[in-house]
Amino acid sequence: AQSVTQLDSQVPVFEEAPVELRCNYSSSVSVYLFWYVQYPNQGLQLLLKYLSGSTLVKGINGFEAEFNKSQTSFHLRKPSVHISDTAEYFCAVSPLGYALNFGKGTSLLVTP
Amino acid sequence: KAGVTQTPRYLIKTRGQQVTLSCSPISGHRSVSWYQQTPGQGLQFLFEYFSETQRNKGNFPGRFSGRQFSNSRSEMNVSTLELGDSALYLCASSPGAGTEYGYTFGSGTRLTVV
Numbered sequence: 396a397q398s399v400t401q402l403d404s405q406v407p408v409f410e411e412a413p414v415e416l417r418c419n420y421s422s423s424v425s426v427y428l429f430w431y432v433q434y435p436n437q438g439l440q441l442l443l444k445y446l447s448g449s450t451l452v453k454g455i456n457g458f459e460a461e462f463n464k465s466q467t468s469f470h471l472r473k474p475s476v477h478i479s480d481t482a483e484y485f486c487a488v489s490p491l492g493y494a495l496n497f498g499k500g501t502s503l504l505v506t507p
Numbered sequence: 508k509a510g511v512t513q514t515p516r517y518l519i520k521t522r523g524q525q526v527t528l529s530c531s532p533i534s535g536h537r538s539v540s541w542y543q544q545t546p547g548q549g550l551q552f553l554f555e556y557f558s559e560t561q562r563n564k565g566n567f568p569g570r571f572s573g574r575q576f577s578n579s580r581s582e583m584n585v586s587t588l589e590l591g592d593s594a595l596y597l598c599a600s601s602p603g604a605g606t607e608y609g610y611t612f613g614s615g616t617r618l619t620v621v
Binding site: 489 | 563605609
């Protein structure tokens with residue numbers, strides 16, 4: 396079985412500051428890793444994914460994530476956030492294409 | 508290009524009733540997956556359909572069922588509704604089977620059971 400832990404339920408940050416949203420996972424098999432974002436009253440939007448290869452993955456809207464196999468982590472980063480980045484962020488793992496197993500989410504609140 | 512369309516957006520049902528939710532995937536996408544989102548349990552996988560066949564199923568009781576039509580549109584049905592079924596039901600489509608393609612999610616159907 397797989398599990399996903401998003402270490403922070405809420406992350407407040409000032410506009411133009413850097414941010415890191417942390418995600419750890421456990422799995423007995425190889426997994427694909429994802430970050431999704433959910434804006435209020437909307438569905439989820441794919442930010443980025445790691446399937447294989449380079450451990451640094453670049454996504455949309457300036458986000459990137461780094462896969463660390465030894466620490467079983469997949470932290471999401473952005474060097475400078477905007478007000479419009481305020482949303483709920485979900486980390487998810489998928490054992491080789493099977494269904495997504497989501498974390499509980501991290502609420503990112505960007506203030507001026 | 509039209510996104511994933513879920514209808515209706517909101518539903519209010521009474522305990523014991525049944526409900527059918529609809530999902531139209533992005534044109535050309537052949538895979539549809541359903542997820543339930545609640546404040547307590549978060550996002551949980553219900554089922555995945557590909558080319559009209561159920562490919563995977565999550566850990567939900569048999570009251571939850573689904574199907575996919577030849578045009579890739581999908582429906583999910585919940586019978587004998589319980590208060591705990593109140594949730595946002597999200598549909599996601601992708602070009603092929605499996606999560607590696609990345610899902611495109613609809614805005615969801617918010618079901619309230621009273």
